[in-house]
Amino acid sequence: MNRISDKFKNNKKLLSIYFTAGYPKLDDTVEILQQLEKDGVDLVEIGLPFSDPLADGPTIQASSQTALQNGMTTELLFRQLKDVRKTVSIPLIIMGYFNPILQFGVENFCEKCAEIGIDGLILPDLPLAEFEEHYAEIFKKYGLLNIFLITPHTSEERILQIDAASEGFIYMVSRASVTGNSAGFGAETEEYFERVASLQLKNPQIVGFGINNSETFQQATKHTNGAIIGSAFIKMLSEKGKDGISAFVNSIRKV
Amino acid sequence: MNYNVNEKGYYGEFGGAYIPEMLYPNVEELRQNYLKVMAEESFQKEFHQLLKDYVGRPTPLYFAKRLSEKHSTKIYLKREDLCHTGAHKVNNTIGQILMAKRLGKTRIIAETGAGQHGVATATVCALMGLECIVFMGETDIKRQAPNVARMKMLGAKVIPASSGSKTLKDATNEAIRDWINNPLDTHYIIGSVVGPHPYPDMVARFQSIISEEIKVQLNEKEDRENPDFVVACVGGGSNAAGAFYHYLNKPEVGIIAVEAAGKGIDSGESAATSALGNTGIIHGSKTLLMQTPDGQITEPYSISAGLDYPGVGPMHANLFASGRGVFISVTDNEAMQAGLKLCKLEGIIPAIESSHALAIFETRKFKKDDVVVVNLSGRGDKDLDTYINYFKL
Numbered sequence: 001m002n003r004i005s006d007k008f009k010n011n012k013k014l015l016s017i018y019f020t021a022g023y024p025k026l027d028d029t030v031e032i033l034q035q036l037e038k039d040g041v042d043l044v045e046i047g048l049p050f051s052d053p054l055a056d057g058p059t060i061q062a063s064s065q066t067a068l069q070n071g072m073t074t075e076l077l078f079r080q081l082k083d084v085r086k087t088v089s090i091p092l093i094i095m096g097y098f099n100p101i102l103q104f105g106v107e108n109f110c111e112k113c114a115e116i117g118i119d120g121l122i123l124p125d126l127p128l129a130e131f132e133e134h135y136a137e138i139f140k141k142y143g144l145l146n147i148f149l150i151t152p153h154t155s156e157e158r159i160l161q162i163d164a165a166s167e168g169f170i171y172m173v174s175r176a177s178v179t180g181n182s183a184g185f186g187a188e189t190e191e192y193f194e195r196v197a198s199l200q201l202k203n204p205q206i207v208g209f210g211i212n213n214s215e216t217f218q219q220a221t222k223h224t225n226g227a228i229i230g231s232a233f234i235k236m237l238s239e240k241g242k243d244g245i246s247a248f249v250n251s252i253r254k255v
Numbered sequence: 256m257n258y259n260v261n262e263k264g265y266y267g268e269f270g271g272a273y274i275p276e277m278l279y280p281n282v283e284e285l286r287q288n289y290l291k292v293m294a295e296e297s298f299q300k301e302f303h304q305l306l307k308d309y310v311g312r313p314t315p316l317y318f319a320k321r322l323s324e325k326h327s328t329k330i331y332l333k334r335e336d337l338c339h340t341g342a343h344k345v346n347n348t349i350g351q352i353l354m355a356k357r358l359g360k361t362r363i364i365a366e367t368g369a370g371q372h373g374v375a376t377a378t379v380c381a382l383m384g385l386e387c388i389v390f391m392g393e394t395d396i397k398r399q400a401p402n403v404a405r406m407k408m409l410g411a412k413v414i415p416a417s418s419g420s421k422t423l424k425d426a427t428n429e430a431i432r433d434w435i436n437n438p439l440d441t442h443y444i445i446g447s448v449v450g451p452h453p454y455p456d457m458v459a460r461f462q463s464i465i466s467e468e469i470k471v472q473l474n475e476k477e478d479r480e481n482p483d484f485v486v487a488c489v490g491g492g493s494n495a496a497g498a499f500y501h502y503l504n505k506p507e508v509g510i511i512a513v514e515a516a517g518k519g520i521d522s523g524e525s526a527a528t529s530a531l532g533n534t535g536i537i538h539g540s541k542t543l544l545m546q547t548p549d550g551q552i553t554e555p556y557s558i559s560a561g562l563d564y565p566g567v568g569p570m571h572a573n574l575f576a577s578g579r580g581v582f583i584s585v586t587d588n589e590a591m592q593a594g595l596k597l598c599k600l601e602g603i604i605p606a607i608e609s610s611h612a613l614a615i616f617e618t619r620k621f622k623k624d625d626v627v628v629v630n631l632s633g634r635g636d637k638d639l640d641t642y643i644n645y646f647k648l
């Protein structure tokens with residue numbers, strides 16, 4: 001069984017953290033991963049920075065730009081992660097936009113991921129149809145899961161389609177918004193979580209976008225299997241650096 | 256070979272809709288409806304009525320006698336510079352505002368570089384009484400103050416894009432982010448034949464009025480529908496798409512696309528995508544774009560803000576890759592000189608974008624009886640400051 005699917009076996013509410021590789025410092029990547037595992041984080045999305053992150057708000061835009069200025073590249077990220085499986089065992093997912101991967105070569109990229117022990121990819125701008133037609137075979141060959149997004153405006157028909165095409169989990173975008181919107185969750189969001197839960201999908205769901213503290217984590221995981229924190233974690237990193245990780249993770253987990 | 260879009264939204268290997276799931280419902284709604292809506296009789300009637308009475312179409316096809324003599328060939332200028340608001344951009348915004356209304360949208364967003372598309376969008380929003388928000392790079396806001404003022408006078412809200420390099424590419428990113436944040440009531444009026452399918456095809460169809468008219472007008476003047484060559488500048492490629500449209504599948508018509516070389520193709524300050532780019536994904540489309548080996552999109556440069564875009568639309572990527580179109584690039588200086596020449600010989604001050612197309616005659620010799628149609632995409636009023644500084648007028 002894949003490391004990701006394994007995580008969902010004991011019904012715990014999973015905490016997932018997103019961070020941008022190469023931020024705040026170019027060589028922080030592996031140390032951040034080790035610390036997150038030590039602090040009990042269940043899975044991690046490693047962000048591959050892109051010059052034009054369409055679905056991201058100001059926080060992740062800025063961390064991406066800094067990471068690129070620091071010198072982060074796809075090539076370098078793979079070098080940094082070469083031995084990561086000697087010290088980190090939680091599921092690792094690379095999240096990024098499709099263009100850098102296309103330039104690297106999709107098959108090359110997948111092969112590298114498999115060598116390192118990456119479990120899956122989240123590529124927000126690679127839509128379902130394009131993936132299935134051109135890339136699903138390659139992902140399969142290298143044992144990589146492709147995680148799809150759904151939003152409050154995704155039709156039920158399409159949710160079912162995405163569920164059928166998914167493995168691992170479904171990434172539920174909490175609201176119609178780019179990342180980093182911290183307005184909190186209202187009744188409408190709650191209704192969406194309940195609606196998706198009632199569909200009884202074959203894949204577990206993890207909520208992302210707008211989760212920034214223990215309260216929103218609780219709300220997001222009431223009807224789902226876990227939640228992803230990105231912008232709030234990056235904000236913390238930019239203020240406190242790696243030393244702030246433990247306190248941040250503990251503050252999310254506290255009830 | 257067919258050079259139009261196929262049913263999957265591709266031109267050859269270029270096109271598609273590489274969009275995050277958040278945009279899927281909007282883009283899908285448009286995809287399912289755009290051809291249906293455009294085929295409605297009431298739509299066609301309203302569109303053509305506005306093009307006639309409001310935009311001032313048909314624009315003349317003018318035989319440029321003195322320019323022709325100078326270059327020993329027959330040069331016709333398609334006078335898009337005479338459109339209301341000063342450029343071809345308004346053909347598309349008229350079409351899209353009617354589309355937005357039929358889809359029940361009440362809020363309009365747009366990106367702009369030079370401000371021409373922003374002005375054309377603000378204009379049609381005023382005409383229809385719809386809320387208008389234009390994203391514009393901070394750098395461009397400083398460079399294009401008169402167009403910013405125009406948009407404000409027309410009632411639009413201009414929001415500075417302060418991310419990335421603060422130019423057109425970033426304004427487009429911000430518009431897309433706004434659409435993600437406002438998925439229900441908003442229509443995004445893209446200003447060129449770029450973006451996810453169906454935008455490139457929809458914008459090309461709205462702009463195709465240009466070559467539709469050329470065919471009729473050339474018939475009157477030369478007793479033939481087809482020129483030997485049709486020439487247009489390419490930023491994203493909308494005026495070119497309109498000028499080429501009805502000739503795409505007519506191999507006897509030579510298609511010439513002119514890109515901005517900026518300070519020279521090898522200078523590091525250029526926007527000549529066909530020479531410097533390779534296949535990738537920009538703003539939801541698989542097309543040619545300028546990027547680093549690592550797949551980061553690079554900043555283009557051109558003296559002309561309207562050509563300052565790191566990609567070209569997928570139709571043009573396919574025209575280039577298939578060899579159907581000849582792509583050349585001209586430098587800032589070549590374009591500026593060609594623009595000045597048109598002023599002196601024909602009494603027409605062209606937009607600097609259009610001056611790039613005119614520079615074709617400096618780099619390429621045509622036969623004496625060749626009929627060459629140049630799409631004069633816009634007028635130079637907006638560029639006076641640049642002309643003044645460049646020529647120390």
Ligand SMILES: Cc1ncc(COP(=O)(O)O)c(C=O)c1O
Pocket residue numbers: 341342343344368369370371372446447448488489490491492493494495560561562606608609632633634
């Ligand atoms: C007069 C004029 N021509 C050409 C362009 C370039 O756009 P496109 O390549 O879409 O025609 C612009 C863009 O602002 C313009 O204002």
